[in-house]
Amino acid sequence: MKIAAITATLIAAFAPIAFANEKAPASARVDVKQYQYGMQLDIDQVLQRTDNSRESGVVPSVMVYRDSQGDVHxxxxxEWGGQTNQNG
Structure with a gap:
């Protein structure tokens, strides 16, 4: 249980650094908002998202989408990366 708490604390501590290095996709000409738990998103169509299929662990991701009014956000x-460690 202590390991989970330590891991969560480290993720929370380093998340701002990871996000500072993460840039919005080139096609996104909109402000990137930080997701907050419970935030209501009106997603009609996903236009682009970060490919984290080769990453492992918790990694930053950006999703560009069109809402039901046609506006791009x-x-x-x-999110968890798609790579799993097969060690051991």
Missing amino acids: AVRFL
Whole structure:
């Protein structure tokens, strides 16, 4: 249980640094908003998102989407990478 708490604390501590290095996709000409838990997103069509299929662990991601009114938005969030460690 202590390991989980330490891991969560480290992720929370380093997330701002990871996000500072993450840039919005080139096609996004909109402000990237930080996702907050419970935020209501009106997603009609996903236009682009960060490919984290070769990453492992918790990594930053950006999704660019069109809402039901046709406006384009971008949101930044953390997600698990698609790579799994096969060690051991």
